[in-house]
Amino acid sequence: MNNKDNVQSGLVKNVYRWIDDRFQINALVDYMSHKEVPVHRHSAFYYFGGIALFLFIVQVITGILLLMYYRPGADSAYESVRFIITNVSFGWLIRALHSWSANLMIFAVFVHMFSVYFTSAYRKPRELTWVSGMLLLALALFFGFSGYLLPWNQLSFFATRVGTGMAGIAPVIGEKLLIILRGGEEVTGATIGRFFGLHVAILPGIFTVLLSAHLIFIQRQGMSEPLEWKNKGAHEKRYIKFFPSFLMRDLLVWLIVLNVLAVLAVVFPDGIGLVHWPLGIKADPFAPPPAVIRPEWYFMFAFQALKFLPAHILFIEGELLGMGVFTVGGIIWALVPFLDKKSSKGQKSKFFQAFGCFVLAFIIVMTFLGYILK
Amino acid sequence: MASDKTTRRGFLEFVLGGGVIATLGAIFYPMFKYITPPPVAEAKLSQLKLSFTRADIEAEKQKAKYFKYGRHLGIIFLEDKNVLGALSAICTHLQCTVQNRPDWGIIWCACHNGKYSYDGKNISGPPPRPLFQFKVKEVGDTIFVSLEDS
Amino acid sequence: MLYRIILFLGFFAAFQTTYAATSNCLTCHREFEDKSGPSYKITQDIHFQKGLGCVDCHGGDATLDDMDAVRAQKNWRGVPNHLQVPEFCARCHSNAKYMHNHNPMLPTDQLEKYKTSVHGKRLFRKKDMKVANCISCHTVHEINNAKAPHSSTYPLNVPFTCGKCHANAKYMKGYNIPTDQLEDFKQSVHGQALLVKKDLGAPACNSCHGNHGAAPPGVQSLAAVCGNCHAIEADLFDNSPHKVAFEENDYPMCETCHSNHKIVKPNDSFVGDKKPALCVECHSYDDGTNGLATAKAISRALSELVATQAQAKKVLDNAALKGMMTTDEEFRLNEVNQVLIHARSLVHTINADSVVAEAEKGIKKADTVKINASALIGEYYFRRKGLALATLFITILAIALYIKIKRVDKKLAGK
Incomplete structure (x- = not known):
């Protein structure tokens, strides 16, 4: 019944029927229309995954467009980005959109992650959805890090030198890792080649596979219901249909995000405040580094925390210990669904809620300090 | 009533x-x-x-032409023995544009009589610093200038 | 190895200094001199640092410890009086062979030149005890190379070295020359460049007056003196009708318009047919020279170029303020400035046609900047309008979608 209402005009109907004959879409639509999305006071957070997805699509489209003119290499990268924003019509807009949506995507991903965490939505049966999400987050951060270098300007050059330098302090493999990352002892044109390959081929490939898995998991399992609903009667729970109700709301949110993105990109093509990416001057390895070398805002908390550590803690180098703690912390965070036994039984774990609060507070405070401390 | 509803619905679909x-x-x-x-x-x-x-450079009376390199102005000129040289064209004294003086075999700034050798060294007059050099490469008829060694 | 050589040289230098310092001259003289006395000051002196001792100038014998015995030495030269100083120094400094062994770069004609200077003439002919001799400028016992920043003859210090006497009205009383040169110089474009911007290429007193042969440049040589740096202007002037006219009237060439010590930064208002233009000082419309007509044409061309340049800059600044990429146009505006510099040089031809032609070249370029910068500003508004339009579309779609959602919800609820 439902499906027929949504297939109206004659032509569309015929095409639909033709495809349905061959691929049995009706079953799929049927399946989706039976899916329901819970409605409660935290429902708004359900949209953040979709927002991140939308921004990722924008990334792919604008990224492909940038590829048409961008040319990696020490003597062409900066020049070609300059060319894009000065000579190519709407080149400035494409670059601005790419940068803005990258930043907004990371932000949406963080909101998405913490909302899932605090509602314990990672609990059985969604452990793998959480793990795949964590891997996607890691990839997104690598995307940001590798993309930052590509314009080959003074700021990105020194930020990348510092960033890759951190890889060098890892024990045993550090030096090797550093050389592999940089394509040599120093950040040079060879580094651009590597980061470019990473940014436009390797990462997108892996990301697409993981993202597909993430989305399929969600479609199979549906949205997680809040823990509190376990004891509620059926009449107290409210749902909306995933198709068409939730999907249409999703589209509406996407439209709003698109408009916000357009306004930001046109009014602040170079970004503003802490999210700032002016092309500036070309990277020059021999020039003195800029007064403030700052990573992008989503790396700030880690950067600042490492700065706070003393040079040596017991026998270990401070930074090394810090990196170790972050690595272990990240792994624990990714494995929370397996560690939090209580939530899988339908109870909220006080410990893991507190742990989440601590992590969130740590990130916020460190980021804040990173920007106010000299 | 029903037709009214259809129109409204039709209008929404249209929008x-x-x-x-x-x-x-x-x-x-x-x-x-x-x-x-x-x-x-x-x-x-x-x-x-x-x-x-x-040939264009040789055709100039001063045996030199100017070119734009990013934000910078450069001068490319015919040295003796028909070698091409290229330097920054901005005098290091008060930022006037320098010129070639084939008769003296130097690069000259007319503003205060500053003189530079063909490799950019400030050899006379007020200029406090040398002019930086560009590398010149000729492939057939085409001339390339760059700051790097490549 | 290198380290050892340095160590050895270090010892050697230390030994030399120690030798001079422990010579009997210093030992005794330091007993009754305070820190400002010659026996202390001399350690800052280049002669002492190069290994010369007291006896090399004053004669005598440093190994003796009795002053009467020192004075009795045959080679005792003692302390020269004011009039004797030039020859006292020249004993070595005019000796080409001797100087060659110490500093082959240094000329040996200072005394010869000094004799031609106003200072030298007065000293030798009129036995003037106040006029400058070597030590008036070079100091005594603290003499240093002109390249040393603390030297009295370092370019940045020269104006004050000369000013010590020439800016002292009381001291200069009786010579009947002005004493405001230092003050004038400080305000001049040269003084600003030298003393404020520390531009060592800018002229100090000696650049125009000479140093050992110090004298005011003659009327005829003025253009040549200024032309040392202002080559183009001097050349243009030499080929202009002014050159002949100034010679006939005994006008001091460049100085006629630019003055001497207080050479302010030239201004376009110098040229014109009305005050404050300088042309009207000599010319009038009925003097039969066409001078003021030329001046008017030049003035108009220059001011038009300056005005167009300013307009172009304003439009360009506006575009830059709006965040547009203006590099190419800034480049072009810079070219306009070069043209302006050249056009101002051409004023010295007092040929209206050449100035007007050059100015027109600049005006054309500046107009291009104006047009392109306006296009950039147009682009800025185009972006805003495009955004507004897109926002309108998206908003309409969003509202329609919202209504649709409400309807679908209602329909679903009805079922």
């Missing part, structure tokens, strides 16, 4: 359809403009290809 088309237009217009190649179809590299040939 929805129109809105989708207009929005797609707003999205695709810049994209289409973007993929249309600009007048100069590719980015200039840090190795700059000059728009003139050696």
Whole structure:
């Protein structure tokens, strides 16, 4: 019944029927229309995954467009980005959109992650959805890090030198890792080649596979219901249909995000405040580094925390210990669904809620300090 | 009553359809403009290809021509023995544009009689620093200038 | 190895200094001199640092410890009086062979030149005890190379070295020359460049007056003196009708318009047919020279170029303020400035046609900047309008979608 209402005009109907004959879409639509999305006071957070997805699509489209003119290499990268924003019509807009949506995507991903965490939505049966999400987050951060270098300007050059330098302090493999990352002892044109390959081929490939898995998991399992609903009667729970109700709301949110993105990109093509990416001057390895070398805002908390550590803690180098703690912390965070036994039984774990609060507070405070401390 | 409802519904469908088309237009217009190649179809590299040939330089009375390198003005000139040299064209004293003096075999700044050798060294007059040098490479008729050794 | 050589040289230098310092001259003289006395000051002196001792100038014998015995030495030269100083120094400094062994770069004609200077003439002919001799400028016992920043003859210090006497009205009383040169110089474009911007290429007193042969440049040589740096202007002037006219009237060439010590930064208002233009000082419309007509044409061309340049800059600044990429146009505006510099040089030809032609070249370029910068500003507003349009479309679609959602919800609820 439902499906027929949504297939109206004659032509569309015929095409639909033709495809349905061959691929049995009706079953799929049927399946989706039976899916329901819970409605409660935290429902708004359900949209953040979709927002991140939308921004990722924008990334792919604008990224492909940038590829048409961008040319990696020490003597062409900066020049070609300059060319894009000065000579190519709407080149400035494409670059601005790419940068803005990258930043907004990371932000949406963080909101998405913490909302899932605090509602314990990672609990059985969604452990793998959480793990795949964590891997996607890691990839997104690598995307940001590798993309930052590509314009080959003074700021990105020194930020990348510092960033890759951190890889060098890892024990045993550090030096090797550093050389592999940089394509040599120093950040040079060879580094651009590597980061470019990473940014436009390797990462997108892996990301697409993981993202597909993430989305399929969600479609199979549906949205997680809040823990509190376990004891509620059926009449107290409210749902909306995933198709068409939730999907249409999703589209509406996407439209709003698109408009916000357009306004930001046109009014602040170079970004503003802490999210700032002016092309500036070309990277020059021999020039003195800029007064403030700052990573992008989503790396700030880690950067600042490492700065706070003393040079040596017991026998270990401070930074090394810090990196170790972050690595272990990240792994624990990714494995929370397996560690939090209580939530899988339908109870909220006080410990893991507190742990989440601590992590969130740590990130916020460190980021804040990173920007106010000299 | 029923027909009224249908009209309203029809109008909404119309606005929805129109809105989708207009929005797609707003999205695709810049994209289409973007993929249309600009007048100069590719980015200039840090190795700059000059728009003139050696013959053009030789035809100049001063045996020199100027070129734009990023934000900087450069001068390319015929040294003795027909070697091409290229230097920054901005005098280090008060930023006047320097010129070639083939009769003296030097680069000269007319503003305060500053003189530079063909390799950019400030050899006379007020200039406090040398002019920086560009590398010149000739491939057939084409001249390339760059700051790097390549 | 290198380290050892340095160590050895270090010892050697230390030994030399120690030798001079422990010579009997210093030992005794330091007993009754305070820190400002010659026996202390001399350690800052280049002669002492190069290994010369007291006896090399004053004669005598440093190994003796009795002053009467020192004075009795045959080679005792003692302390020269004011009039004797030039020859006292020249004993070595005019000796080409001797100087060659110490500093082959240094000329040996200082005394010869000094004799031609106003200072030298007065000293030798009129036995003037106040006029400058070597030590008036070079100091005594603290003499240093002109390249040393603390030297009295370092370019940045020269104006004050000369000013010590020439800016002292009381001291200069009786010579009947002005004493405001230092003050004038400080305000001049040269003084600003030298003393404020520390531009060592800018002229100090000696650049125009000479040093050992110090004298005011003659009327005829003025253009040549200024032309040392202002080559183009001097050349243009030499080929202009002014050159002949100034010679006939005994006008001091460049100085006629630019003055001497207080050479302010030239201004376009110098040229014109009305005050404050300088042309009207000599010319009038009925003097039969066409001078004021030329001046008017030049003035108009220059001011038009300056005005167009200013307009172009304003438009360009506006575009830059709006965040547009203005590099190419800034480049072009810089070219306009070069043209302006050249056009101002051409004023010295007092040929209206050449100035007007050059100015027009600049005006054309500046107009291009104006047009392109306006296009950039147009682009800025185009972006805003495009955004507004896109926002309108998206908003309409969003509202329609919202209504649609409400309807679908209602329909679903009805079922």
